[in-house]
Amino acid sequence: MTKRRIGVLVMSYGTPESLDGVEAYYTHIRRGHPPTPEQLHELTARYEAIVGGFFPLRENTNKQVKGLEATLREEHPEVEFVCYQGLKHAQPYVEDGVENMVKDGITEAVGIVLAPHYSTMSVGGYVKRAKEKAEELGLHMSFVLEYHLHPKLLDALQVRVEKALSKFAEGERDQVRVIFTAHSLPEKILEMKDPYPDQLLATSKALAERVGLTNWQFGWQSAGQTAMPWLGPDILDVMRTIKEEGVDKILLCPIGFVSDHLEVLYDIDIEAQALARELGVHLERTASLNTDPLYMETLSDVVYKKWQEAAVSK
Numbered sequence: 001m002t003k004r005r006i007g008v009l010v011m012s013y014g015t016p017e018s019l020d021g022v023e024a025y026y027t028h029i030r031r032g033h034p035p036t037p038e039q040l041h042e043l044t045a046r047y048e049a050i051v052g053g054f055f056p057l058r059e060n061t062n063k064q065v066k067g068l069e070a071t072l073r074e075e076h077p078e079v080e081f082v083c084y085q086g087l088k089h090a091q092p093y094v095e096d097g098v099e100n101m102v103k104d105g106i107t108e109a110v111g112i113v114l115a116p117h118y119s120t121m122s123v124g125g126y127v128k129r130a131k132e133k134a135e136e137l138g139l140h141m142s143f144v145l146e147y148h149l150h151p152k153l154l155d156a157l158q159v160r161v162e163k164a165l166s167k168f169a170e171g172e173r174d175q176v177r178v179i180f181t182a183h184s185l186p187e188k189i190l191e192m193k194d195p196y197p198d199q200l201l202a203t204s205k206a207l208a209e210r211v212g213l214t215n216w217q218f219g220w221q222s223a224g225q226t227a228m229p230w231l232g233p234d235i236l237d238v239m240r241t242i243k244e245e246g247v248d249k250i251l252l253c254p255i256g257f258v259s260d261h262l263e264v265l266y267d268i269d270i271e272a273q274a275l276a277r278e279l280g281v282h283l284e285r286t287a288s289l290n291t292d293p294l295y296m297e298t299l300s301d302v303v304y305k306k307w308q309e310a311a312v313s314k
């Protein structure tokens with residue numbers, strides 16, 4: 001008997017294939033408007049500083065998709081899960097992923113984004129595109145919208161916070177200010193009652209409680225350079241402010257990201273580290289989740305539950 005096949009559309013931001021591809025990628029992020037030469041130069045320089053010949057997010061996403069498929073198959077051998085990639089700003093695009101499932105004869109699928117916190121602008125954007133394509137092609141799809149308090153996700157993050165804290169001298173750990181961070185979004189999301197800030201705070205609080213942190217706060221990172229206001233405070237400003245208050249040990253914990261990429265390897269490891277040196281601050285950051293088995297199990301768990309829910313309601 002052939003097994004029932006279930007498609008899983010695994011969505012992620014996407015990254016260029018090469019330095020030559022940065023312009024097309026940036027143009028896609030800017031909804032078809034090419035960047036100015038200065039903007040292109042600035043972004044290319046940031047990639048050059050981290051890539052060393054390859055783009056880490058591409059490899060990491062490939063591995064996460066494979067890891068999720070392996071975990072789903074191991075945990076649920078009675079059916080056959082098949083994972084497809086759908087990227088927001090690079091090929092294979094979200095729509096390509098949906099089309100590939102249909103071409104392979106998939107008739108039921110679950111979509112999930114490699115980002116644990118829901119916001120209309122980010123996760124909502126991926127889901128809207130996948131839904132539209134699925135409806136057009138007659139594919140039955142349901143979507144995981146968030147998993148920011150999943151116990152296994154929190155387990156994985158807790159281990160990382162504890163490990164990073166152990167890099168500070170034993171008697172100094174209670175002086176370390178832990179800053180949980182995520183990608184900033186335009187402030188206008190607040191008017192739309194977007195759940196993003198609250199979900200990020202919920203993950204932060206859950207972790208602080210598990211680790212027993214009393215000395216922590218939340219900060220936004222990687223805000224865009226546009227005329228409209230973005231959510232703040234920015235972590236670079238937070239670092240300056242708390243240094244003035246006497247804090248000289250900081251741990252950044254980027255809970256909004258699940259992979260090593262530009263915002264972690266450049267915005268934290270290069271930009272924030274340079275500021276830390278300037279301020280005389282000892283700065284550490286938690287390791288990214290990448291293919292941590294606990295993260296793969298988190299994804300597998302929420303995908304399976306969503307598929308079951310959809311199968312029952314059909």
Ligand SMILES: CC1=C(CCC(=O)O)c2cc3nc(cc4[nH]c(cc5[nH]c(cc1n2)c(C)c5CCC(=O)O)c(CCC(=O)O)c4C)C(CCC(=O)O)=C3C
Nearest residue numbers: 013014015016029057114115122183185224225261262263
């Ligand atoms: C919420 C959010 C996440 C997390 C959730 C998710 O993962 O979806 C995220 C992740 C990422 N963002 C990334 C890269 C970029 N994002 C940009 C621009 C923007 N990001 C935004 C939001 C987010 N971004 C927004 C509102 C903009 C303004 C333009 C727009 O309205 O869309 C720009 C343009 C230049 C700049 O502004 O720096 C770049 C290069 C990469 C890939 C890194 C790599 O390749 O290693 C990743 C994982």
Ligand SMILES: [Fe+2]
Nearest residue numbers: 013183222263
């Ligand atoms: Fe981004």
